[in-house]
Amino acid sequence: MMKGSQRCDLRDIMVQAFLEATEKKINLAVLVSDSTSTSKIKPFMERCPERLINVGIAEQNLVGIAAGLSLGGFVSVTANAACFLTTRSAEQVKNDICYSDTNVKLVGLNAGVCYGPLASTHHAIDDISMMLGLGNILILVPSDPIDAKQIFDYALRYNGPVYIRMDNDKFPVIHGDDYRFQPGQADLLKTGSDLTIITMGSTAHHAYFAAEALQADSIHCELINIASIRPLDQDTIAKSIQKTGHVLTVEEHSLHGGLGSMISEIIAEQGLQTQFVKLGIPQGRFSKAGPRHEIQAYYKIDKNGIIETAKAMMGKND
Amino acid sequence: MANPFYLQPEQIAQKAKEIRKKIIQTNVHAGQGHTGSDLSEADILACLFFRILNLDKESIENPNRDRFILSKGHGVCGLYCTLAEAGYIPKDKLQTYLQFDSDLPGHPVRQKCPFVELNTGALGHGLSVGTGLALSAKMSNRSFRVFVLTGDGELQEGSNWEAAMSAAHFKLDNLILIVDRNTLQLADRTEAIMAIEPLTDKLKAFGFDVYLTDGNSPRTFIETIDALNLHNQQPKAVIARTIKGKGVSFIEDQPTWHHRIPSGDEVARAIEELE
Missing domain, CATH: 3.40.50.920 (Rossmann fold)
Known part of the structure; x- marks a missing residue:
């Protein structure tokens, strides 16, 4: 993918990273809370139905089950709207993921004001501040297809809690071919x-x-x-x-x-x-x-x- | 993997007495604790660690070991004393309970203590995580079982019911919820504060296979657990009737003993009753 090439939804990149990870024998479990369309997870659902868990509209349980799956040996990934993830299940994130140091990747979808007219219940303009209050969770924010792919590849191989802030817009490539994501590197x-x-x-x-x-x-x-x-x-x-x-x-x-x-x-x-x-x-x-x-x-x-x-x-x- | 002790009920009752003595001594030494909650669960923990759970010293990292989550994390002194009695942590470590930077703080920490699977203390977390663990066993064709011990007042937390709904939906017959039903919570009787009854009906309606048993009788409790059908596609709920503060007459069934610890001549009287 080159600079200025076609705009791309980073969620598609995320799903592609999930599929590649399972092909590479990463023991992935992807959890959604009725958020199958929000996460654009359908291609993964079709290819790896046994690894896709829908817990229904229950965000606390989403995060708790993700922690349990990781304690049982899975690399757990949750994918739902950032607004519900970071505030509804804040205590599960704090205790079951961060304090218990479980290998869970929390993907906050449609963060910021992506949900524009749906107003403040659906905006997540406090997700970074909430996560910053918790000691040991990596906080990663992709901005284009290039860094999104690298961030997901990195997170799925990193052993520990990660929060990934995601958008629902289509973005062009702004990184050069030589870009390499490194945690802690601007x-x-x-x-x-x-x-x-x-x-x-x-x-x-x-x-x-x-x-x-x-x-x-x-x-x-x-x-x-x-x-x-x-x-x-x-x-x-x-x-x-x-x-x-x-x-x-x-x-x-x-x-x-x-x-x-x-x-x-x-x-x-x-x-x-x-x-x-x-x-x-x-x-x-x-x-x-x-x-x-x-x-x-x-x-x-x-x-x-x-x-x-x-x-x-x-x-x-x- | 099997339980390395596999004690008989009367031997377990003896172990529970030893655990209770340690609970009194440890709380007294620490100067604070949850005496009533610790004593309430002592027989259940003794049954689990000396008979039921398939785990041993060598299996701390074994993915096939049974899992136990103390969702009522405030009952942690009961767990520490059980682990010490079983030789999983040194007995003298109990002296550090609640001290600065101890491995044994007032709620369990998995990074610090063997066989602690989850950092609990905030109520209503264990059943969701237990559901995830039980699901992981199904997804990876492992045969381990997951036991989650909750308090009864704890079931007022709505997250339990999200978890219950999903455990039934996912047909997790390898998940065993044990409710320490001593009918007391911090402030008063559960039924006075926020009624959880009819608990059997509620859990059944959520899809659980529900059993009532005596949580202070090792024989009855073990019979109940042994009789569970772990292949009927239903999660299990074992409502274990207990007495908060069980074993020490003046602590039993008294709301004030949720947080209190024995002082003065109460210490000697408590130990004497447990001899």
Whole structure:
């Protein structure tokens, strides 16, 4: 797959990774909670019906059973909407997965405001903050078909709890062929000297095209995509901030306990001198509901919002 | 794999007495604990570890061993004392119960103690995880059994009923839920706080094969377990009638002894009653 090639739903990549893993004798059990369409799991269901477990609409049980299957020797993967996974079954995630250190991969589907008009019951703008509160779970966020495949391949072979934040949009490739996912390694999508933009998942695409557009205004952005929230590559982030002295974080998540919060910790702890702006859903608020692109525009986490914010930061507003 | 002790009921009753003495001594030494809950389950644990469970010292990592989940994690001192009595943990380790960074904290931790399968303490988790374990056995053609011991007040947690529904749906006849039915929870009688009866009817309606037994009589309890049909495509529920605080007259059936520990001359009186 090459840069700019056809857009791809990352859930299809996920299912492909599951099929390949079973072919490679990984003892996989995939669990859904009536979320067969949400997870686009049908190809796996048809090929490996004995490995697909539907627990019905019961998210606490979904996570508990996943833990039990892993204690019985399976690599368990749950696949359901992030909003229900991370809050309905929060205690199961904490105790049965994290504290008990079971080999379970939790896939939070349709995270952020993917469910746009379905409103805040269905939005997951607090999933990263919830997971960050739990000590030992890896938090990974794919953004395109290239890193999605590598993240799933990695997670299915890693022994321990992993949370993978997923989107339901179709995304083009923004990574080069030489990209290799490494946990704890930031992903430098563009190098530049004027402004550091740090982002993850869906907003990586808006930021990518915004950064390209900003070149015309002679704003050279360094674009860092964070596919590995935990562990976090503090060095690359700090070095870039030191270089540019201006940092903008962009996330489809609450500004409380998400990517921006983590970057602010780095800035404060390392005493970095920088201008710092965070874009996301403001602290203490639920997101607006409506078509997703309108929500993104409202919170300025789309291409235009990022361009406008970046120009303002650099004193180049029209 | 078999149980290395395979004791007779009267020998198990003797073991339960020893476990109860350790429970009193360990809680007294620690200065806190769940005395009533620990004593309530002592006979059930003695039956499991000295007769029923197919596991031994060498089988800690054996995927074919029977699994036991103490879903009522607050009864952990009862489990630690049973494991010590069986020689699975050193007896002197009980002295570290509840101490800083001990391997034996106030709820079980699988990374720290053999035969702890799950880090419980928050109620309503064991049955789902037990369901997953029982399902894993079916999916990998293994013949191990999964025993989950819950409290009775614990069944007020809705997650149990999600698990119960799925255990029946998946036809997990290798899953045995044991309910320590001492009729008391932290604050009062279960039936006064939030009634769980008619428990047999509820579990039957959810698809369980349900048995009532005496959880303080090793003979009766073992007879019940031995008679279970593990090939009838139904999960089992064994409602074990118990007395909270069983074995020490002044602790028995008293809500205040959920958290209390013996003090002063109560210690000697308790031990004397258990001799």
